[in-house]
Amino acid sequence: xxxxxxxxRAAGVSQPTVSLVLNGGPNMPLPETTVEKVMTVMDRMGxxxxxxxQALRTNRTNTIACLIPDITNPFYPSFVRGVxxxxxxxxxxxxxxxxxGARSRELHYLELARQGRVDGFVGSxxxxxxxxxxxxxxxxxxxxxxxxxxxxxxxxxxDDVYVDNFKAMQELTQFLINKGHQQLTIVSGRGGPERxxxxxxEAAMAINNLNxxxxxxxxxxxxxxxxxxxxxxNKPNRPTAIIAAxxxxxxxxxxxxxxxxxxIPKDIAVAGFDNIPVSQLVFPSLTTVERYQNKLGVLAxxxxxGRLQSxxxxxxxxxxGDYKIIERxxx
Amino acid sequence: xxxxxxxxRAAGVSQPTVSLVLNGGPNMPLPETTVEKVMTVMDRMGxxxxxxxQALRTNRTNTIACLIPDITNPFYPSFVRGVxxxxxxxxxxxxxxxxxGARSRELHYLELARQGRVDGFVGSxxxxxxxxxxxxxxxxxxxxxxxxxxxxxxxxxxDDVYVDNFKAMQELTQFLINKGHQQLTIVSGRGGPERxxxxxxEAAMAINNLNxxxxxxxxxxxxxxxxxxxxxxNKPNRPTAIIAAxxxxxxxxxxxxxxxxxxIPKDIAVAGFDNIPVSQLVFPSLTTVERYQNKLGVLAxxxxxGRLQSxxxxxxxxxxGDYKIIERxxx
DNA sequence: TTGTAGGCGTTATCAG
DNA sequence: CTGATAACGCCTACAA
Numbered sequence: 089x090x091x092x093x094x095x096x097r098a099a100g101v102s103q104p105t106v107s108l109v110l111n112g113g114p115n116m117p118l119p120e121t122t123v124e125k126v127m128t129v130m131d132r133m134g135x136x137x138x139x140x141x142q143a144l145r146t147n148r149t150n151t152i153a154c155l156i157p158d159i160t161n162p163f164y165p166s167f168v169r170g171v172x173x174x175x176x177x178x179x180x181x182x183x184x185x186x187x188x189g190a191r192s193r194e195l196h197y198l199e200l201a202r203q204g205r206v207d208g209f210v211g212s213x214x215x216x217x218x219x220x221x222x223x224x225x226x227x228x229x230x231x232x233x234x235x236x237x238x239x240x241x242x243x244x245x246x247d248d249v250y251v252d253n254f255k256a257m258q259e260l261t262q263f264l265i266n267k268g269h270q271q272l273t274i275v276s277g278r279g280g281p282e283r284x285x286x287x288x289x290e291a292a293m294a295i296n297n298l299n300x301x302x303x304x305x306x307x308x309x310x311x312x313x314x315x316x317x318x319x320x321x322n323k324p325n326r327p328t329a330i331i332a333a334x335x336x337x338x339x340x341x342x343x344x345x346x347x348x349x350x351x352i353p354k355d356i357a358v359a360g361f362d363n364i365p366v367s368q369l370v371f372p373s374l375t376t377v378e379r380y381q382n383k384l385g386v387l388a389x390x391x392x393x394g395r396l397q398s399x400x401x402x403x404x405x406x407x408x409g410d411y412k413i414i415e416r417x418x419x
Numbered sequence: 420x421x422x423x424x425x426x427x428r429a430a431g432v433s434q435p436t437v438s439l440v441l442n443g444g445p446n447m448p449l450p451e452t453t454v455e456k457v458m459t460v461m462d463r464m465g466x467x468x469x470x471x472x473q474a475l476r477t478n479r480t481n482t483i484a485c486l487i488p489d490i491t492n493p494f495y496p497s498f499v500r501g502v503x504x505x506x507x508x509x510x511x512x513x514x515x516x517x518x519x520g521a522r523s524r525e526l527h528y529l530e531l532a533r534q535g536r537v538d539g540f541v542g543s544x545x546x547x548x549x550x551x552x553x554x555x556x557x558x559x560x561x562x563x564x565x566x567x568x569x570x571x572x573x574x575x576x577x578d579d580v581y582v583d584n585f586k587a588m589q590e591l592t593q594f595l596i597n598k599g600h601q602q603l604t605i606v607s608g609r610g611g612p613e614r615x616x617x618x619x620x621e622a623a624m625a626i627n628n629l630n631x632x633x634x635x636x637x638x639x640x641x642x643x644x645x646x647x648x649x650x651x652x653n654k655p656n657r658p659t660a661i662i663a664a665x666x667x668x669x670x671x672x673x674x675x676x677x678x679x680x681x682x683i684p685k686d687i688a689v690a691g692f693d694n695i696p697v698s699q700l701v702f703p704s705l706t707t708v709e710r711y712q713n714k715l716g717v718l719a720x721x722x723x724x725g726r727l728q729s730x731x732x733x734x735x736x737x738x739x740g741d742y743k744i745i746e747r748x749x750x
Numbered sequence: 751t752t753g754t755a756g757g758c759g760t761t762a763t764c765a766g
Numbered sequence: 767c768t769g770a771t772a773a774c775g776c777c778t779a780c781a782a
Contacts, residue, residue, distance in 0.1 A: 089533075089535065089558075089775090091774095092775070104753065104778080105753075108752090108777095119751070134533075136530065137775085139536050140475045140535050142775080142777080145776050146776085146777070149471065151514075159496045162496075164496075165490045165495075165496055166491050168515075169490050169517060173517075181514050182516075183482075183514055184499075184515045185503065202467040204471050204472075310700060365493065370700060370701055370702065371702050420759090422759055424759080432768080433768065435768080436769075438761060439761095439768090441761095442760095469758090475760070475761095475775070477761070
């Protein structure tokens with residue numbers, strides 16, 4: 089490995105001079121000729137600063153951690169890609185880890201900060217309470233959470249990015265009602281975004297004086313959507329539309345509907361949430377809600393890096409992301 | 420940040436003693452009482468070793484980089500997850516980056532090694548030639564590539580994991596032939612795995628004395644599969660089966676077929692490659708080839724870490740992964 | 751305008 | 767059995 093010392097020797101200057109050439113601020117006190125000479129030698133020798141040494145000295149790793157439950161969950165790749173591009177643009181590296189939404193794993197990875205390994209965190213925290221965060225706060229390591237709704241926590245080191253899932257689901261429900269549906273059932277898994285999405289649905293139903301009907305199952309995957317829908321479809325008074333808490337469940341609902349001999353959207357409409365890539369590949373293509381995950385990732389990183397680069401302590405930041413109803417063939 | 424010095428002071432010993440307590444090998448020359456005392460103080464104070472300092476000293480970052488073209492390409496999340504779990508199991512962090520398959524970006528990220536940032540690389544290299552790797556080799560930084568077939572390159576620092584795409588595609592083709600198909604057309608994008616997959620298809624056709632028919636388009640995405648299939652289906656002598664070079668293209672082929680009023684698999688069979696998660700969600704579900712991406716990720720990391728942990732220079736390693744034809748409803 | 755000295759937190763060597 | 771001491775590569779006063 090080529091070090092500054094090597095370069096210095098080869099260029100006939102001292103090592104700190106080399107350092108100065110690299111980090112020379114606006115008023116660099118070095119003559120052009122020295123700078124020139126050092127630069128030449130540097131790239132002849134292929135010098136690259138050792139980032140660990142830099143980090144040790146400056147207390148800045150230029151690395152952030154991105155915590156997500158599971159990269160194979162189709163909601164996340166596009167968020168992660170957003171995180172990575174925004175970070176790359178500012179010369180930060182990203183350590184991405186899968187927490188499976190488990191508190192113990194989330195806590196485990198927060199340790200990265202105490203090991204001086206990362207400058208901050210971005211991502212989705214499920215098991216962690218604000219108490220746990222306190223722990224971290226003392227390190228003054230900023231965290232930007234991806235949340236399903238605006239959270240009121242007071243903490244200087246905790247920013248949130250969120251899409252208003254309540255409003256989005258309310259709007260999706262209203263969209264279906266406007267299409268003439270009166271019997272709308274929602275299917276959802278438990279936990280996570282369940283509460284806020286149900287609330288949005290219920291709000292829309294209430295406004296229109298319709299009876300909300302909810303079918304809960306354990307998880308948010310295709311098979312859960314399938315089995316929830318099977319239950320619904322085999323009851324008297326079949327709904328004319330099924331709203332699923334996410335796209336995978338919606339796809340399960342579509343499979344169940346087809347199995348029951350129903351044609352989509354003629355006999356029954358189906359809508360999902362998230363606009364994961366699959367949703368436009370299934371047949372019929374799925375009406376859903378786009379949350380611009382990629383942009384959320386970018387937004388989250390920009391909040392984080394903004395905080396890292398600001399001299400003073402910023403107040404808690406909340407950033408709301410857009411959403412949009414994507415109408416396709418399933419409704 | 421609590422340092423060894425702090426712990427030492429609090430425990431009334433010297434700082435190197437604290438270090439010894441932590442890294443004491445088998446024959447640690449410290450009395451139980453000292454060890455006990457230091458340990459107690461360490462966790463009372465919540466000491467965590469600074470990994471940057473460790474890395475600077477030991478020349479080991481315990482970090483690897485995982486290069487992939489694009490995390491939003493559904494083929495990769497499961498590979499990445501495999502990489503991450505295998506790495507985590509051995510206390511390594513993973514920096515995942517998207518290269519878009521661009522040589523310049525791949526080269527850019529190989530710099531991470533020269534910056535002392537990572538101990539090795541895992542992933543998929545497209546633009547990079549063996550010349551470029553030479554560059555890196557001098558750093559003695561191991562690389563494990565994910566390849567579509569066995570590559571014969573001689574380099575001590577370059578291992579490969581691969582699934583035999585030739586054999587797999589040959590077997591898939593034979594599988595369709597055994598089902599009675601005589602007119603099989605393959606659609607593929609250009610570059611990447613194109614050559615080896617076409618070759619497998621052609622081999623199977625040759626063995627059965629059938630005429631191979633190939634429809635090439637630019638890319639490997641759904642729309643490319645769609646347009647390639649449109650061309651095929653509008654020619655005289657429609658095939659009875661379309662094999663696509665990957666699942667996304669197969670899904671495009673299914674869309675084209677439906678649009679032409681064909682029923683799958685009655686009028687036309689469609690098969691894909693990769694078994695991405697979508698393939699079992701589409702209707703009809705897609706016959707395809709599973710490549711166990713997750714296992715490949717694990718395998719790749721284990722090769723890499725094996726090399727990192729071995730004292731002597733290992734010879735070049737090649738590891739072949741399994742594959743399996745997954746029969747579903749589209750054939 | 752340049753060089754010297756000290757320190758970031760660790761590990762490793764070697765006397766005491 | 768323990769504690770100085772040096773070193774990893776870099777940055778930053780401060781001195782020359």
